[in-house]
Amino acid sequence: MLSLIPGPGNVDVLMASELVEAGRAMRAGFVSPQRTTLVASTHRIYAIEEKIRPGDGRFRDEEVRQAARQLARRALLLDLSELAARSGAVINTVLFGAAAASGALGLSREACEDAIRRAGKSVEASLRGFPAGWAAAAAGDAATGSAPEAAPGAPGKAAPPEAPALAPALARRCEAEFPEEMQPVLRLALARLVDYLDEAYAASYLDRLRGLLEAERVSCALAARAAPGLAVWMAYEDIQ
Template sequence: MTAQAPISLLVCALGGEGGGVLSEWLMDVARAAGYAAQSTSIPGVAQRTGATTYYIEVFPVPLAQLGSRWPVFSLSPVPGALDALVSSELLETVRQVGNGMSSPERTLVISSSSRALTTQERMQMADGRLDSAELLRIVQGFSREHHVYDMAALAKEAGTVVSAVMLGAIAGSSLFPFRREDYEKVVGAGDGAGALASLRGFAAAYERVHAPRQWLRDAGLEATAAPGAQEATDWPAPVRQLATLGVQRMLEYQGPEYAALYTARLRSVLAAERQADPAGRHDFAITREMARWLALWMAFDDIVRVAWLKGRAARWQRVRREVKAGEGDLLRVWDHFKPGVPEFAALLPAALARRLTAWDRARVARGAAPWALPLKVGTHSVFGMLSLRFLAGLKWLRPRGSRYALEQALIERWLGGVLAAAQRDWRLGHEIAQCGRLIKGYGATNERGKDNLLHVLEHLAPRGEPAEAAAAVRAAREAALADDAGKALDAALQQHGAPPRPVKAVPVRWVRRPRGLPAAKES
């Protein structure tokens, strides 16, 4: 886009979704903001044989600066020369991509992930639905930037129609040179509950699209890269979305330096996969898996993150919607916490953390329960919210804590295992990358997953031929995910010749018999 060329947008909506209203809204916003614009529409043949499309062009220079000049607009979109494509249904988005409308170098694609099944899909005796994951990959491969989410769910939650949600997404993308207030003034011009519902849907979609872009802007990924971070467009198309989301998560979790660490780790995986699969026949599947599971592991849950999640304004708004609280209703929210020694020790240096953990273990060995601090915080109150904000502000302590050091060391072991395995065989590297799925939950579940992963890395990944090792790793991973008790994993380890997992000692707690309860009779 240049200042001498109109900004082009193609809107695709199914029947009854308010596509015409959306087109009128955009024209009203353009006029109110002082810009020249034009809108045309092409009706679809029927509900699912083609959407009604609306083509909008906006000249990005205010009319006040054009004087007597007037821009020349096109009546129809030109394939490959479209700046943005917005669609309310995923298959319709792919249909337009197939028509050549979306360009990987130019087009921003905003699409709903929801589906309205075609007649052909419904006619199948079995499950005739098209694979949504495959449709999404097509969108990813043919867009400069894409945002795919469930517009129908947002509209239902807000009590409005999809057109309001689509408008919020367009506004959040900063496609046109209009302010948010310009959009909201037009949407809220009506009276009654309908206008308020439309504004709610608009706001939800605006934040859904605008927030990720703002994170990237703060990280410098839209212009000059932040230290250690690379532009999102540098990633191969199959990896781009997950890598971008991973960077966003790291920025939110710890900041630019942590995002740069994530990027550097993922870059090393990409380089290794390119060596293992120079032709790219597997669509960078190893890097895609690592982008997902590495982001989840690096953003491990601790008391700082829990406090941040519970103190967000979006969470308060969600609670109000769930309980259907009105504008004049009084709402009180109590959050219950029970942090124990592991949570406090996580933020302490290793030496202090070891002392605190040893003290708690000694208590447990004497038959006492693990120490914990039950808390009941009224997050509706000023004191309660300030308490959460104080805890959330302690993330500067996180890199100095014992758990941070431990998690980073374990991540490096897993990352090293993936890189070494990819050098031996692509399939083996892919299987070990997918072992990131073992790291989930918190507490004992999280610890068990990490122990299982280390056992697989140490005893199964290096064994025998690469194909044999890949099969063993896959079998162990699937067994571990299928059975939390670990019996299936032990069987899989034994089947592939790996030593059993070490048995962890569990203290026996003796409980005093309550008074009045008769002693058990000896048989």
């Protein structure tokens, strides 16, 4: 929003570098079906409110997507983070390219790229990122009249990410003391807790889970359900 004090309903172009960031702008009334072109990335950076919940606290991405399609005059939704990673550029450059390709800025590709060159900062990377955003938005418009979106995934249905390598002592305990079906979650939890504090703290997580497994009338299935919640609470984040 190129305004120090944007007014609800008076925004021509709104650019958001993350999906829920776009959702917040829509909730505040900055996106209107009469005039606003919304250009937003569909990737997620989880908010503190999502991280602190003991279960799956993620916001439902599809609700934000639906709101964008309903509330904006035109919605361009792209995975700009993926495009930035592939082009080796910062996401803002890719976002600029997508917004310029929408036509809402009234700037030609040549004028934008010339401005990047004259600025003289990160020129090579920016001249990779800007065309990537431009091409993705333009390709979506040519095919469907809107930017292509990644298939929405329901919270809790996504495949778990690959966990980073663990310290040998933690890896041995994980494999020796816990059932195989718990291994993927435990490895992710341990990596998170090491990053949160240190290896000793991560080991205390295993101690607590081990105590739960050894308790009377506690099944492996129940311990497996408790494992992610315990990790979230032990890595509680409350810094805004």
